[in-house]
Amino acid sequence: MNLVKETKEKTCTFYASDYHFEMISLPYIEKKIENNGQILILTENNLEETMKNLLSKMNFSEEKKEKILKLNWKNDNLGKFKQIKNEVNNKKDIVIFIKGKENYIKNVNENIEKWTNNRNNVKIIDCYDIEEVGKNMNNIMDKYKKILGTSGEREIGKL
Numbered sequence: 001m002n003l004v005k006e007t008k009e010k011t012c013t014f015y016a017s018d019y020h021f022e023m024i025s026l027p028y029i030e031k032k033i034e035n036n037g038q039i040l041i042l043t044e045n046n047l048e049e050t051m052k053n054l055l056s057k058m059n060f061s062e063e064k065k066e067k068i069l070k071l072n073w074k075n076d077n078l079g080k081f082k083q084i085k086n087e088v089n090n091k092k093d094i095v096i097f098i099k100g101k102e103n104y105i106k107n108v109n110e111n112i113e114k115w116t117n118n119r120n121n122v123k124i125i126d127c128y129d130i131e132e133v134g135k136n137m138n139n140i141m142d143k144y145k146k147i148l149g150t151s152g153e154r155e156i157g158k159l
Helices: 018-034 048-056 062-069 077-089 102-116 130-141
Strands: 009-015 038-043 094-100 122-129 146-149 152-155
Touching: 009 018, 009 130, 018 038, 018 048, 018 062, 018 094, 018 122, 018 146, 018 152, 038 077, 048 062, 077 094, 077 102, 094 102, 102 122, 102 130, 122 130
Parallel strands: 009 122, 009 146, 038 094, 094 122
Antiparallel strands: 146 152
């Protein structure tokens, strides 16, 4: 039962730690990078060091690791909002991960709506801290059609 009536495609996921978020998102990000997809990570906290640490343990080529690190895992929202606006105005498809507390996700989504002028070439993946939303998970999932896990996206109705 999807209650959200927005122009952008939206997916959700839930994480227990920064590393858990990175492990969930990495297979999806890797596929998008292979297909030259545009990806942005909007995060409430800096993930650069945890991502470097995780990639050092992965069996990826150095080139792939560099591409993943170039995504800018820092919490530089203003610069990233400008990049979103530029990508959308150039009619490029873009996937935006929004990772943080529920209020942060809400505020960033509201700003993205403003910066993208209701364009529909934006896919948003809202990443919730499971510690914060634990008992409210079902209510949150009611707002989305899909959920992202390590095995990829799945329809919520088929879970």
